[in-house]
Amino acid sequence: MNVLSVASEVFPLIKTGGLADVTGALPLALDGNGIRMRTLLPGYPAVMQQLTKPRKIATLTSVFGDEMRILAAQHAGLDLFVLDAPGYFDRSGGPYVDTTGKDYPDNWKRFAALSHAGAEIARGLLPDWTPDIVHAHDWQAAMAPVYMRYTGLGHIPSIVTVHNLAFQGQFGPEIFPELGLPAQAFSIEGLEYYGDVSFLKGGLRTAWEVTTVSPTYAQEIRTPEFGMGLDGLINARASELMGIVNGIDTAVWDPATDPHIAANYGPGALRARSKNRQALLDRFGLADGGGPVFCVVSRLAWQKGIDLIAELADWIVAEGGTLAVLGTGDQGLEGALLAAASRHRGRVGVVIGYNEPLSHLMQAGADAILIPSRFEPCGLTQLYGLRYGCVPIVARTGGLADTVIDANEAALSARVATGFQFAPVTADAFRQALRRAFTAFRDPKVWARLQNQGMKSDVSWKRSAERYAGLYSSLLARV
């Protein structure tokens, strides 16, 4: 079976968040299930520079009249189609924002062009490869099923996966006439959303199936609290909605072989972790306060509850904890964290920026990772934490609820606990969970059991890849 994945970022070529981890790992995981997944992504400079021996396999005209090329290449085991369209993608900023952090004003054009190219590949644009199914990720690719539906390709199964409902690709109605779609596409059945154009809404309306990245988030987005204005539509499509929890690439994230950490280790050999703990403290200029070393690796955003980290930093230090934060994002949150670091030199360390190797060392060296998200479609850093013996302390929401087993009395005595959960997402509830963690940490046996239990969790893609494979088969059976 051939599946075309369409995505705006793919690890290891280009990554701004968890989406890239998923689109980079899923094709490899599907390989053993008889599925050939090839991935269409934009030819950003970072991508073009890393390609070896790209081959031009097709040219096409975008809906806006520009000439674009499709290059085929292989990278890190991935079969790629790269959309070479310098007018859209050869920019000096990031994939979505310019060097000052502002959204590119033509993002709608850039990602409509990407999605349209995906639809054209489904139509048979390429000489030797046609997908049986198109799998589009997030709003940047969500127009692929829209173009398919309205240009005579509605008989080809399509899927939209929501990695984060907060980003919807919403633009003014004035762009609609330029999208090359028939007038009826600007309707409630298409991409019209309260008078605007919404790429994600269009995809959710027109794809054969909608998936999201955990079963709990699939339920949550049916409610007004988590539905971000789309809960009505999502409920209407409830029978075509599925939550499949993310896995992680266990080859890239393996403490036994990880080249980015100070000492490699495996389950049952946790003592070597202390070298990583020391390396982490050194890297952040921190001293051991006697309690746990907590880490945070995150986009600094309201979603992630980072304000609660800043709010509790003083208390964490007073209790003997140490805090190391790696992240970038909201300037107010960066400022609040940096202020905590200057109040507690040597006990709170903050690195503002994006640093993949350092994120590995943090998982390998910290005792626990803090993830107080207000909503979390899946979350990957708790999965890395489990694999690295870095105990996750998480809000009980979305994929965090589905992947961490809370250390309540029953779970502790059954020896199945892997972390700590709390709800609601308030400073008080978070503090209670941290208190439980401080207590558990004082008993090294209890703590080691939590770590070992986490390291035994199956966080690989195996089961979830089987679920995607099952979904693809069920869609093909309906053709």
Ligand SMILES: Nc1ncnc2c1ncn2[C@@H]1O[C@H](COP(=O)(O)OP(=O)(O)O[C@H]2O[C@H](CO)[C@@H](O)[C@H](O)[C@H]2O)[C@@H](O)[C@H]1O
């Ligand atoms: N400063 C930094 N330096 C280095 N690495 C950093 C970093 N900040 C973040 N990262 C890395 O980026 C990734 C973030 O993953 P998350 O699951 O938290 O995703 P995100 O919210 O971006 O994605 C959305 O999509 C993913 C994938 O489906 C969902 O898991 C998630 O819930 C949803 O919000 C992790 O690999 C993390 O290590």
